[in-house]
Amino acid sequence: MLGARHFDVCVIGSGIAGALAAYRLAAAGRSVVILEAGKRFNSGERLTQLSQHQILRTPLWPWEADGRDGFVDDSQSAIGYSYRLNRSRVKAVGGSTLRWGGLINRYWESDFRTASMYGHGMDWPISYADIESYYCEAEAEIGVAGIQNPSDPPRSRPLPMGPFPAKFGEDEWFSVAERMGIEIGYSSHARNSAPYDGRPACAAFSVCPICPIGARYGADIHVDKALETGSATLFENTVARRILTQTSGEVSGVLATTMDGEDVEVSADNYILAAHSVESARLLLLSEIANSSDQVGRNLMEHWYTGAGGFVESSVYPYRIGFETLECNHWYDGPARRDRGAIKLSFIDRRDPIQIGLREGLLGTDLAQKDCEEFGRWVGVAAEIEHQPNPDSRVTLSESEVDQFGDPVPHVRFAINDVDRKTNAAALDIIQSLLEERGCRDIEAIPEFVRAHHHMGTCRMSNDPTQGVVDADCKVHGSNNLFVAGSSVFPTSGGRQPTLTLAALSLRLADHLLKAA
Numbered sequence: 014m015l016g017a018r019h020f021d022v023c024v025i026g027s028g029i030a031g032a033l034a035a036y037r038l039a040a041a042g043r044s045v046v047i048l049e050a051g052k053r054f055n056s057g058e059r060l061t062q063l064s065q066h067q068i069l070r071t072p073l074w075p076w077e078a079d080g081r082d083g084f085v086d087d088s089q090s091a092i093g094y095s096y097r098l099n100r101s102r103v104k105a106v107g108g109s110t111l112r113w114g115g116l117i118n119r120y121w122e123s124d125f126r127t128a129s130m131y132g133h134g135m136d137w138p139i140s141y142a143d144i145e146s147y148y149c150e151a152e153a154e155i156g157v158a159g160i161q162n163p164s165d166p167p168r169s170r171p172l173p174m175g176p177f178p179a180k181f182g183e184d185e186w187f188s189v190a191e192r193m194g195i196e197i198g199y200s201s202h203a204r205n206s207a208p209y210d211g212r213p214a215c216a217a218f219s220v221c222p223i224c225p226i227g228a229r230y231g232a233d234i235h236v237d238k239a240l241e242t243g244s245a246t247l248f249e250n251t252v253a254r255r256i257l258t259q260t261s262g263e264v265s266g267v268l269a270t271t272m273d274g275e276d277v278e279v280s281a282d283n284y285i286l287a288a289h290s291v292e293s294a295r296l297l298l299l300s301e302i303a304n305s306s307d308q309v310g311r312n313l314m315e316h317w318y319t320g321a322g323g324f325v326e327s328s329v330y331p332y333r334i335g336f337e338t339l340e341c342n343h344w345y346d347g348p349a350r351r352d353r354g355a356i357k358l359s360f361i362d363r364r365d366p367i368q369i370g371l372r373e374g375l376l377g378t379d380l381a382q383k384d385c386e387e388f389g390r391w392v393g394v395a396a397e398i399e400h401q402p403n404p405d406s407r408v409t410l411s412e413s414e415v416d417q418f419g420d421p422v423p424h425v426r427f428a429i430n431d432v433d434r435k436t437n438a439a440a441l442d443i444i445q446s447l448l449e450e451r452g453c454r455d456i457e458a459i460p461e462f463v464r465a466h467h468h469m470g471t472c473r474m475s476n477d478p479t480q481g482v483v484d485a486d487c488k489v490h491g492s493n494n495l496f497v498a499g500s501s502v503f504p505t506s507g508g509r510q511p512t513l514t515l516a517a518l519s520l521r522l523a524d525h526l527l528k529a530a
């Protein structure tokens with residue numbers, strides 16, 4: 014066993030939740046140890062990763078490790094397909110932001126109060142106002158490009174960078190919006206629209222899952238910043254396997270094992286569990302702690318995509334940049350939300366007739382003809398919809414499969430309810446009306462309940478220990494030194510990308526620990 018060491022704070026997981034907290038604590042002089050299950054991917058390797066995993070389409074992403082990342086999925090009966098967990102998370106230094114989409118949003122004020130405003134979901138024990146200043150700080154740390162759209166919630170500081178211009182062909186959506194009396198605004202991005210924080214502006218290479226120049230933010234940036242303070246230590250390739258407690262309930266250490274099989278034990282004054290929704294719940298369950306309410310692992314949430322598209326007369330010249338630039342929140346909130354969840358719309362234009370033709374069995378001139386007729390003439394609208402908290406949507410421990418260390422792998426089951434189905438149906442109706450107004454022909458829906466890769470819930474926040482796992486400060490109920498960072502603490506999912514909110518909560522948690530010390 015590597016020698017036991019004591020730190021001020023132990024952070025489990027080096028994704029954006031763990032990295033931001035670790036950086037803020039280390040910058041304030043606290044000794045911090047970060048335990049990270051995955052390895053580091055240097056920016057110099059990005060071109061190789063691109064060629065191997067985007068062009069050659071090798072089956073495993075470079076950060077997947079079969080023995081470590083096993084899971085059992087049981088979502089088929091609810092959402093219609095098996096949830097491929099390892100496509101929706103990254104275990105590496107920097108975590109899932111190594112391949113995220115980089116769209117970034119604040120939740121709306123109503124997202125924190127859906128139970129009292131609309132009669133479903135659950136109110137958060139904190140409000141938008143409680144974290145508004147942390148939203149500003151998170152935007153500055155990450156480097157967010159965007160603009161305050163008229164319907165956006167109030168902000169006390171401007172965004173660090175201006176928005177990306179609308180893509181070619183998207184101007185027509187502004188005309189549609191004017192005719193329908195709705196607002197379309199610009200999306201916000203965790204990618205630089207101008208040089209920022211020593212990183213270049215986006216060069217629009219259109220390969221965003223792995224940005225080759227670092228224009229899109231990845232949390233490895235804040236891991237490095239934490240290490241540069243000299244107060245942080247990183248154990249990579251090191252899997253936390255048990256959180257050790259004393260009879261008082263106080264956490265006394267974390268037992269981890271390296272991918273080479275060597276045991277590591279660290280102890281600290283305080284512990285931050287930042288392993289993302291599935292693994293944070295799993296580690297609490299493996300450690301048999303924090304679950305007197307039977308809430309650990311429950312209310313696992315996603316954002317679901319649905320949508321439709323059709324053909325327009327002239328080309329919209331797709332594939333020029335790798336991300337969407339506009340969004341519509343007209344149907345996000347309001348009285349209709351009593352019957353269904355929030356709906357955020359975005360506008361898409363990517364559709365490859367060659368791939369579709371091949372799937373249809375076309376070859377040769379038939380395939381070429383399809384490509385000539387269809388390429389660039391397809392436009393679509395995608396809806397990102399709120400997923401209601403649901404106790405049966407959950408992470409448990411597998412009773413049949415173990416990982417390379419002999420620990421039960423997570424058993425994942427995403428489940429949806431009637432409100433989710435209504436949200437999906439409402440979104441499709443709205444999209445149909447937009448596409449018709451745009452003059453699209455041959456409108457076809459794309460599949461329902463497509464995952465957005467946004468995991469939330471499993472350790473939800475509640476002032477009532479019987480209803481949640483952590484309190485409003487993200488401290489585990491019944492513990493005085495164990496905290497959870499990340500979207501696992503979200504009581505509800507909203508309908509907007511989650512990462513800015515979890516980043517704001519991480520900075521707030523770090524400040525809480527600094528003030529308490």
Ligand SMILES: Cc1cc2nc3c(=O)[nH]c(=O)nc-3n(C[C@H](O)[C@H](O)[C@H](O)COP(=O)(O)OP(=O)(O)OC[C@H]3O[C@@H](n4cnc5c(N)ncnc54)[C@H](O)[C@@H]3O)c2cc1C
Pocket residue numbers: 025026027028029030031048049050051100101102103104105106107108109110112113114115116117118251252253254287288289290292293296465466467468498499500510511512513515
């Ligand atoms: C393809 C894709 C696209 C996305 N697009 C967007 C988007 O556009 N906008 C948005 O807001 N969000 C997006 N997301 C979601 C976003 O990436 C996550 O919300 C965010 O990165 C979660 O951060 P985290 O730090 O909580 O978790 P993670 O980034 O997943 O980090 C958790 C870390 O903990 C480590 N870990 C796990 N278990 C252990 C253990 N036992 N011991 C030690 N370490 C452990 C993991 O290896 C990992 O590095 C996307 C995600 C994916 C996969």
Ligand code: SF4
Pocket residue numbers: 204214215216217218219220221222223224225226227228229334335336
């Ligand atoms: S378009 Fe290119 S440069 Fe811009 S963020 Fe995406 S991958 Fe990076």
